Structure formats: C-alpha cells, structure tokens
Amino acid sequence: MNRVFSGIQPTGEMHLGNYLGAVRRWVSEAPIRPDNRSEALYCVVDLHAMTVAYEPAEFADRTRRTAMLLLAAGLDPERCVLFVQSHVSAHTELTWILNCIATYGELRRMTQFKDKGQGQESVSVGLLDYPVLMAADILAYDTTEVPIGDDQRQHLELARDIAIRFNHRFGETLIVPKPTFPEVAARVKDLQNPAAKMSKSANSEAGQILLVDPPSRIAKKIKSAVTDSLAAINYDPINQPGVSNLIEILSAATDQTIEQTTLGLHGQGYGALKSQTADAVVSLIEPLQARLAELEADLGEVGRILASGAVRAQEIADPVMERIRSATGLLPRLP
Numbered sequence: 424m425n426r427v428f429s430g431i432q433p434t435g436e437m438h439l440g441n442y443l444g445a446v447r448r449w450v451s452e453a454p455i456r457p458d459n460r461s462e463a464l465y466c467v468v469d470l471h472a473m474t475v476a477y478e479p480a481e482f483a484d485r486t487r488r489t490a491m492l493l494l495a496a497g498l499d500p501e502r503c504v505l506f507v508q509s510h511v512s513a514h515t516e517l518t519w520i521l522n523c524i525a526t527y528g529e530l531r532r533m534t535q536f537k538d539k540g541q542g543q544e545s546v547s548v549g550l551l552d553y554p555v556l557m558a559a560d561i562l563a564y565d566t567t568e569v570p571i572g573d574d575q576r577q578h579l580e581l582a583r584d585i586a587i588r589f590n591h592r593f594g595e596t597l598i599v600p601k602p603t604f605p606e607v608a609a610r611v612k613d614l615q616n617p618a619a620k621m622s623k624s625a626n627s628e629a630g631q632i633l634l635v636d637p638p639s640r641i642a643k644k645i646k647s648a649v650t651d652s653l654a655a656i657n658y659d660p661i662n663q664p665g666v667s668n669l670i671e672i673l674s675a676a677t678d679q680t681i682e683q684t685t686l687g688l689h690g691q692g693y694g695a696l697k698s699q700t701a702d703a704v705v706s707l708i709e710p711l712q713a714r715l716a717e718l719e720a721d722l723g724e725v726g727r728i729l730a731s732g733a734v735r736a737q738e739i740a741d742p743v744m745e746r747i748r749s750a751t752g753l754l755p756r757l758p
C-alpha cells in the first residue's frame with residue numbers, strides 16, 4: 424500500500440506560485456486508484472498554525488477557506504482525503520506519545536525553530552514541539568511517502584528518526600516514511616521583484632497574483648511587471664529575470680514548453696508577452712474562481728466534504744493508534 428500524506432498551512436490564500444508550483448500537480452495526480460493500492464491524504468494543519476500569533480476570530484474561516492481554495496483548484500474529494508488536522512484527535516494523541524521519544528536537544532536544534540523563535544521574548548512549547556506534531560501527522564497514517572519542499576527536509580528527517588527510535592524501543596510498529604521532492608511544475612517569481620519567489624510575505628501585493636484577484640487586477644499586475652531594457656524575449660533567468668518569469672508563467676498557464684513559448688513570441692515585444700500572459704492566466708484562473716463562488720454559496724457542502732474526510736482519516740488512523748497504544752504498554756480500555 425502506497426500512502427501519501429501532506430500538510431497544508433491554513434493561510435486562507437493561494438497565489439499563482441502555489442497553484443502552478445504545487446497544487447495543480449496534486450490535483451492531476453489522482454491518487455486513489457480503483458485497485459486501492461494507493462491513497463493520498465491532504466490535511467489542513469490548523470494545529471500547526473496555532474504555534475505562531477493568530478487572530479482567533481478569523482482562524483476558522485482561514486482554515487475553511489484554505490480547504491475551499493484546494494477544492495476550487497480541482498482537488499477531488501472522491502480521489503483523495505481532504506480534512507482538517509484538529510478534527511482527528513490521533514494527531515494530538517500521538518504527539519504526546521512521540522514527545523516521550525523525541526529529545527529536547529534535537530528539537531532545539533531545528534533550523535525553523537531557531538528562525539521562528541529568534542528575537543521573541545517568549546517562545547511557546549508548541550513552537551518547539553511543531554516537528555513532533557508533524558511527525559505524528561505522518562506516522563498516524565502508516566504514510567509511506569511525504570511530498571515536501573526543500574524547507575521541510577529537516578522536519579522529515581526528524582520524523583524518520585523518531586519512527587526508527589520508536590521501533591527500536593517498542594518493536595516494529597511504525598512505518599518509516601520517505602520524503603519525495605516533487606519536481607516543481609513552475610517556479611513563479613514575484614512580478615515586482617523577480618529575484619524572489621512569489622510569496623505571501625513578499626513586500627508588495629502588486630508582485631503576486633492571488634487566485635481571487637478579479638481578471639482586471641490580474642491583467643494590471645502582469646502589465647506592470649518589472650522587465651528590462653534589453654527589448655528581447657529570451658529565457659535567461661540570470662540576465663532577464665522579469666521577462667523569464669513571464670515566459671515561465673505563460674508556458675505553465677498554456678501547458679507549453681519554454682521553447683514553444685519563446686518561439687511563438689519571436690519578433691514581438693514585451694507588450695505582446697504581457698498581454699498573452701495576462702490572457703492565459705485569466706483563462707486559467709476563471710474556472711477556479713467560478714468553482715470557488717459555488718463553494719462560497721454552499722458552505723454546508725464544504726463542511727460535509729471536510730467531515731467525511733475526517734471520518735475516512737480517522738478510519739485509517741484508528742488501527743495504527745491501537746497498535747501504538749499496545750506497543751507502548753498503555754492499558755486497553757475494554758468495551
């Protein structure tokens with residue numbers, strides 16, 4: 424059985440970089456096959472998001488909105504398990520058990536902990552424990568594969584170490600997961616600062632295209648994208664980062680190779696590059712916006728999708744947790 428698990432932060436937003444870089448791929452990968460040899464779980468990790476400052480009044484909306492954006496992007500709840508982390512208690516329960524395996528020293532050394540904790544006058548235990556919760560997410564489902572970006576490499580290594588140590592201490596119980604580093608479909612850069620990737624923390628909103636931007640705003644942002652004065656359409660990210668970024672976006676949005684795109688623009692100027700890119704992005708995003716509007720009009724349906732995702736997730740986690748309780752010597756609760 425091949426089981427894929429990935430966690431998504433509940434930012435409540437999705438930009439073109441997220442969509443073209445990663446989400447579109449999950450959507451097309453159609454994990455649950457009829458033979459049931461393969462299954463994928465996508466978990467909106469609200470408990471992880473509580474480790475940094477957040478606004479409680481907006482939190483539930485952010486969590487739900489993240490799920491809605493994934494659904495609008497085409498994630499099919501019939502083909503994967505989409506659910507919210509806090510809806511399945513195995514995550515927190517297993518975190519406690521793994522807390523007794525993980526060491527303070529290894530958690531303190533995590534680079535993300537050092538970065539996020541730096542300069543804070545008080546650091547919560549939750550922030551320190553973040554990687555253990557992530558290990559629990561993965562290990563509670565007998566996960567075999569975890570698709571991650573490079574920034575999560577160290578956390579995954581820790582999850583593997585914890586699983587190995589657990590098995591050593593309590594006998595073979597946990598499946599030791601492997602990371603996979605999906606090839607990024609497109610590396611989308613900030614439109615105003617093409618040296619940096621398009622990200623939520625970018626300094627200007629003008630540099631990123633949000634999935635919810637109206638078509639006119641998308642066109643405006645693309646038309647104001649930074650280019651250069653070379654007046655030549657070349658894919659050359661070092662010397663022409665702005666132009667190359669637009670070529671990259673246009674290629675991804677039209678499912679063409681970089682070569683096909685540059686060839687198609689032969690002899691034309693930056694104006695043509697920008698208007699073609701704007702048109703392509705708008706036609707790519709419009710159907711997603713239409714689906715999002717349908718979901719917005721039917722929050723009950725969103726709730727039902729997430730509730731049935733949680734039921735399925737729990738069905739998978741239950742026997743794993745039972746095995747873990749028994750291996751660790753916890754007294755069974757008799758019926």
Ligand code: TRP
Pocket residue numbers: 428429430431432468471556557560561569570571575578
């Ligand atoms: N820490 C991951 C991130 O910030 C999110 C995450 C939480 C995750 N649990 C996970 C990713 C389990 C993969 C598997 O991106």
